[in-house]
Amino acid sequence: MNIRRLIPAAALTGAVALGATALTACSGATAAGGSQDGKLAVTASFYPLQFLAEQIGKDHVTVATLTKPGVEPHDLEISPKQTAALGESDVVLYLKSLQPAVDKAVAQSGVKTVVDAAALTRLETHGGGGHDHDHGAEEGHSEEGHSEEGHGHGEAGQDPHVWLDPVKYAEIAKGVGAALEKADPGHAADYKKNTDELLTKLTALDTEFKDGLKNTTTKTFITTHSAFGYLAERYGLDQEGISGVDPESEPSPARMKELQTVAKKENVSTVFFETLASDKTAKTLAADTGLKTDVLDPLEGITDKSQGTDYFEVMRSNLKNLQKALGTP
The missing domain is CATH 3.40.50.1980 (Nitrogenase molybdenum iron protein domain)
Known part of the structure; x- marks a missing residue:
């Protein structure tokens, strides 16, 4: 390291x-x-x-x-x-x-x-x-930083x-x-x-984001790509990632079972996937737990599949999708 x-x-x-x-x-x-x-x-x-x-x-x-x-x-x-x-x-x-x-x-x-x-x-x-x-x-x-192997970062x-x-x-x-x-x-x-x-x-x-996420029914969301740790910290949420910060890594059967337990305990309604990576694991977990799927975009690129044409539009789409999934008054 x-x-x-x-x-x-x-x-x-x-x-x-x-x-x-x-x-x-x-x-x-x-x-x-x-x-x-x-x-x-x-x-x-x-x-x-x-x-x-x-x-x-x-x-x-x-x-x-x-x-x-x-x-x-x-x-x-x-x-x-x-x-x-x-x-x-x-x-x-x-x-x-x-x-x-x-x-x-x-x-x-x-x-x-x-x-x-x-x-x-x-x-x-x-x-x-x-x-x-x-x-x-x-x-x-002033904190010291680390560079991990693989993609240069990891869980x-x-x-x-x-x-x-x-x-x-x-x-x-x-x-x-x-x-x-x-x-x-x-x-x-x-x-x-x-x-x-x-x-x-x-x-x-x-x-x-602060106003829109302060009174949600649940604070936990599940996503294929653990890209939302900073967002979760900022607004008092809990991110549960299926695949870690590398969107292409495959989750273990034990992790999938753990997430099923988390979903039930925390009243999770939705499994999020992104536009630039496969939605296979999200759909598998959703099918196994009876949950819905929706998009939470890590904004690593804009395409015609993005829910917006720039950073601000996509971030506001993310907020709307989070509010819907977490339950807001």
Whole structure:
């Protein structure tokens, strides 16, 4: 297990790579470098960071993403050509340990302005349950972090799904905004304004979740992908994951039996599945327990199957589905 210390956002932003050549978007979309159209070329590793770059950068940036829509981010593989294209970026945004292939490509890219979202907030360890953390201890983000084997995280390691907590996502947004300001000081005032507007929207979303989930009939939800530990902690819920933080892992028969017991004891009505991974285990458990199924989207990518067209729409769909499953007045 590798141990690393989480460092402040300010230490992550380096000098901008001036006169960068045109960037070929790794996603297949067109993204031009600063020397061609005057815009900052930003490459994001996957959707949540792409969304931040687009919302904060707006007309001053061209954003490419390494993870195509519909691709499960955990399983992403990157070609040498994509790694070379990554090196032409002015700014790279990624989340260390979520995608090992990206970690390797970023290390080889030579890009000076690299932002690790995992170091802009505090990563935590989550088990099956969800509300055992004291958020009052979050200030400073000085806790040491871990990188596990396999996908770089696991049930015994740190959970990377910080973007599903609007408060933590806002912390990441602040760091991304600061990075863009340093990389493109000529438009710093606009980046600051856009960041502040985004933070206001995230604060409002946090309030919606807080108010919408405070008086539910049950606090326990079952999901195929244990991506919602931060969300569960934030709003006083208990997450029971079928497969852990790796959505493709198969649960043991003992775990399936345990979840049947939990469902009965906690009056669980619904088993949640996601759009980018198989719903087989969710449907199997639901059939065995007489429960319904519904979508709880970990927002690792937006496709035509998503219940919304952007982060805010999908998060509000998640809230609505949680309210329906948990029972609200």
